[in-house]
Each structure stands twice: as C-alpha cells, then as structure tokens.
Amino acid sequence: xDFLQLGSYTFSSHLILGTGKFxxxxxxxxxxxxxxxxxxxxxxxxxxxxxxxxxxxxxLRAVPxxxxxxxxxxxxxxxxxxxxxxxxxxxxxxxxxxxxxxxxPQHLMPDPIETFEACRILAKEGFLVMPYIAADPVLAKRLxxxxxxxxxxxxxxxxxxxxxxxxxxxxxxxxxxxxxxxVDAGLRSPSEAALAMEMGCGAVLVNSAVAVSDNPPAxxxxxxxxxxxxxxxxxAGLMSKSSLAIATSPxxxxxxxxx
Amino acid sequence: MITIELNGKQQxxxxxxxxxxxxxxxGSDEKSVAIVVNDEIxxxxxxxxxxxxxxxxxxxxxxxxxx
Numbered sequence: 001x002d003f004l005q006l007g008s009y010t011f012s013s014h015l016i017l018g019t020g021k022f023x024x025x026x027x028x029x030x031x032x033x034x035x036x037x038x039x040x041x042x043x044x045x046x047x048x049x050x051x052x053x054x055x056x057x058x059x060l061r062a063v064p065x066x067x068x069x070x071x072x073x074x075x076x077x078x079x080x081x082x083x084x085x086x087x088x089x090x091x092x093x094x095x096x097x098x099x100x101x102x103x104x105p106q107h108l109m110p111d112p113i114e115t116f117e118a119c120r121i122l123a124k125e126g127f128l129v130m131p132y133i134a135a136d137p138v139l140a141k142r143l144x145x146x147x148x149x150x151x152x153x154x155x156x157x158x159x160x161x162x163x164x165x166x167x168x169x170x171x172x173x174x175x176x177x178x179x180x181x182x183v184d185a186g187l188r189s190p191s192e193a194a195l196a197m198e199m200g201c202g203a204v205l206v207n208s209a210v211a212v213s214d215n216p217p218a219x220x221x222x223x224x225x226x227x228x229x230x231x232x233x234x235x236a237g238l239m240s241k242s243s244l245a246i247a248t249s250p251x252x253x254x255x256x257x258x259x
Numbered sequence: 260m261i262t263i264e265l266n267g268k269q270q271x272x273x274x275x276x277x278x279x280x281x282x283x284x285x286g287s288d289e290k291s292v293a294i295v296v297n298d299e300i301x302x303x304x305x306x307x308x309x310x311x312x313x314x315x316x317x318x319x320x321x322x323x324x325x326x
Contacts, residue, residue, distance in 0.1 A: 018326030028324065043325020046266040046318065047292055049285050055321045057291035071325050083298075087320060090300050091293040158326070185326075207326030 002235060004180060004203050006149045007095070007128040009067070011038045014197065015227045016069070016182065017220065018207025019043075021159075025059050027216050032063055035220035041069045041098055041205070044088055057091065069130065071098040078117035085122050097122060098152070098184075099131040108158040112139050116146070123147035132184050135166035140173045140181070150179050152205060155196070156186030159208045163192045167199075174200040190219075190226030197230025198238060261313040270317075278306040281317065293320045 003010040017037035022028035032040055042056055060066055070088035075081035078101070085097040099122065101115050102108045110132050116139065122129045128149040133139055135153040143151050153173055156162030163186060164170065174181045180202025187193055193204045206223050213219035260271045265281070272281055278301055282289050294301045295318040301309050311317070 019324040020326045022324060041326055042322040044293075044320050045323040047285070047287055047321050048266075049287070052286075054323045055288070055291050056324060057322045058288070060322070068322070070322065073325055087293045087295060087300060088322075090302065091291075091320070091322060205326070 002231065006039075006130075006180065009096075009128065011067075011203075013038045013224070013227075014203040014231050015193075015224050016041065016184075016203055016205040017210065018205060019056060019060070020207050021211035022216060023211075025056060028056070028211070029059055029063060031210055031216040031220040032060070032066070034217040034224070035210070036224045037220075038065055039067050039069050039096065039203075041071055041207070042092075043071050043073050044084055044091075067096065068092040068094050069096040069098050070094075071100045071132075072118070073100045073102075075101050075118075076103040076111070076114070077101070078114045078121065081114070081118040082121050082125075085118075085127060086125075089127070095126065095128045096149075097127045097129055099129060102132075102158075110134055110154075112136065115139075116142060119143055119148050120146040130182070135169035135173060137169060137172040137176055141176055144177060144179050148179065150182050150202065151177065152182045152184035154185040155183045155192065158185045160186050161188035161209065162186050163188055164195060167195075170196070170201075171199060190222045193223050194226040194230035194233075197227055198233045200234055203227075261311070263311055263313070263315045263317055265317045266319060272311060276311050278309045278311065278317075281311060282306075282319075285319070287319060291321060294318070295320070 004014050013036045015037050016039045017035045018041045072081040072084040075084050099118050101111045119129045119131050130150050132152045140151040156165040182203045183196040184205040188209050196204050210216050210219045
C-alpha cells in the first residue's frame with residue numbers, strides 16, 4: 001500500500017480537501033465522502049448565533065476516518081498564527097496545523113518571513129506543521145530543516161484556477177525535499193492534480209475547484225481518481241523524453257518489398 | 260449584571276456567571292467551540308469553574324469552512 005506519511009500519521013488518500021466556498025454543509029459533506037479525503041482543512045471563525053450552520057465541527061466529526069487540519073487564515077503575523085494554532089488544536093484534537101499567513105487580500109501570497117517564524121515555533125511545540133508557501137525552493141528547504149511535516153507550495157494564487165503556473169519551481173522543490181510536497185492552491189482541473197502527482201508530489205490540496213463546480217461531489221470524485229492515477233504513474237516511473245522518434249514497431253520493409 | 264466583551268461586542272451576563280453559563284445564554288454547543296478569556300484558552304474541564312468578571316474579553320470560536 002502506498003501511504004502519505006505526515007509525521008507519525010499515514011493516509012491512504014493523497015487528496016486533501018478544503019471545506020470553504022461550498023453552497024451548504026450538506027454538499028460539502030457529500031464532496032468530502034466522494035473525495036475519499038482523510039485530511040480535511042477547516043478555518044477558525046468567531047461564533048455567530050445568527051449563523052449556526054457555519055459550525056462544521058460536529059458534521060465533520062460524524063464522517064468516519066477524517067482528521068481535521070485547521071488553518072491559520074486571518075493571521076497576518078507569526079504571533080497571531082501561533083495563537084490561532086493553539087486555539088485550533090484545542091478544538092480539533094489534531095496536531096495538524098496549516099500555517100497560512102497572507103497579509104494582502106488582493107493576491108493572498110504567503111508572507112515567507114512570518115510563515116518561517118511561525119513554523120519554527122509550532123514545530124518545536126509538537127505540531128505537525130503544514131506551511132502554505134510560495135513555490136520557493138530555498139524557503140521549502142529551510143522549513144524542512146526546522147521540522148515541518150510537509151511543505152505546501154502554491155500552484156498559482158488561491159482560488160485563481162490558474163493551475164500549475166509554478167511548475168519549474170515545484171520540480172526543484174520536489175527534487176530537493178525529504179518531506180512530502182503538497183501542491184496547495186490554484187488547481188482548476190483533475191488533470192492538473194494528476195500532473196502534480198506524476199511530478200512526485202506527495203498529495204494535492206483542492207478546495208475551490210471542487211466547491212464552485214456545478215456538481216461538487218462528482219468533481220471531488222474526479223479529483224480523487226486523477227490523484228490516484230497520477231500517483232500510480234509516478235510510482236510506475238514515467239519514460240524519459242526524447243527529441244527523436246523511437247519506433248514501437250519493426251521498421252523492416254515488407255509491403256512491396258522484393259523477395 | 261456585569262458587562263463583558265464577547266467576540267468584540269458588549270454582552271451582559273449575571274454576576275458570578277461561569278463560562279458554561281455564557282454558552283447557555285448565547286445558545287452555543289459547548290463541544291464545538293474553543294473559548295479564550297483575556298488571551299487564555301479555557302479548556303472544557305475548566306469552563307464551569309471559570310467565573311467571568313466585569314470587562315473580561317471573551318472569544319468564542321468555531322470551525323467554519325476554509326481551504
């Protein structure tokens with residue numbers, strides 16, 4: 001069996017699903033089940049008595065085999081992210097934390113300096129730290145060195161659907177990393193998820209592509225199949241590229257050949 | 260009555276109210292919230308004993324959808 005290893009946790013699914021932007025909790029839960037995802041992200045929000053349906057804790061807990069990975073969205077500094085992580089762990093009962101520090105809502109690019117500092121502290125405190133980062137090989141290595149469980153470079157901007165715009169940098173990160181590389185953000189289609197897995201990613205994290213599709217459970221299933229296919233292809237070993245044609249059939253002339 | 264700050268807004272509660280009393284007042288499910296009083300996380304087993312005081316800053320947080 002081919003597992004995704006994160007700290008001492010193992011997952012048979014290589015697809016991580018986000019829970020934002022769904023039209024309802026019911027649709028989101030159907031998509032989670034259809035995806036086969038075992039790791040699911042959630043965000044911390046203030047309780048609002050006028051919107052009790054916002055609370056996803058109990059509905060998600062009712063899905064067997066799910067581990068919650070809260071994010072620190074809303075934090076704009078390392079200190080805020082560390083505080084959010086500690087509050088989230090209290091509620092999730094899970095050591096996983098997705099460190100997400102993006103100070104500018106226009107592009108949502110992660111702050112590398114604050115992210116690094118938060119990860120350094122949280123890894124020391126025993127969290128399984130999953131940082132959302134730009135596709136920066138140097139930063140990815142530094143995060144591995146301070147004890148992160150994975151690195152999660154963006155394929156393109158959050159929610160943009162621009163796919164694997166960072167493919168060259170992702171290839172370098174994958175080549176250099178000793179921890180799982182998880183493409184997080186920007187994916188639009190299952191084929192992009194398959195490509196990320198063929199490149200050697202340990203997993204992909206998808207949210208918008210599933211949540212805003214016309215049929216989220218069906219799209220979740222499509223992503224699951226693509227991730228599985230891409231992973232199998234990576235494990236099987238892709239053939240090398242050649243600038244020349246290499247025949248697959250014998251080229252011996254026989255039609256019209258003189259005997 | 261005393262006034263506390265709940266999620267950034269003023270909230271009136273009876274004197275001597277515990278955190279669990281506040282949760283009852285606002286109709287919150289105790290199992291699905293994290294509670295922070297004056298920057299200190301109040302764990303579930305401490306909530307019934309933790310009395311609120313005038314001016315306390317209380318944050319009640321839930322898990323909502325997020326990527």
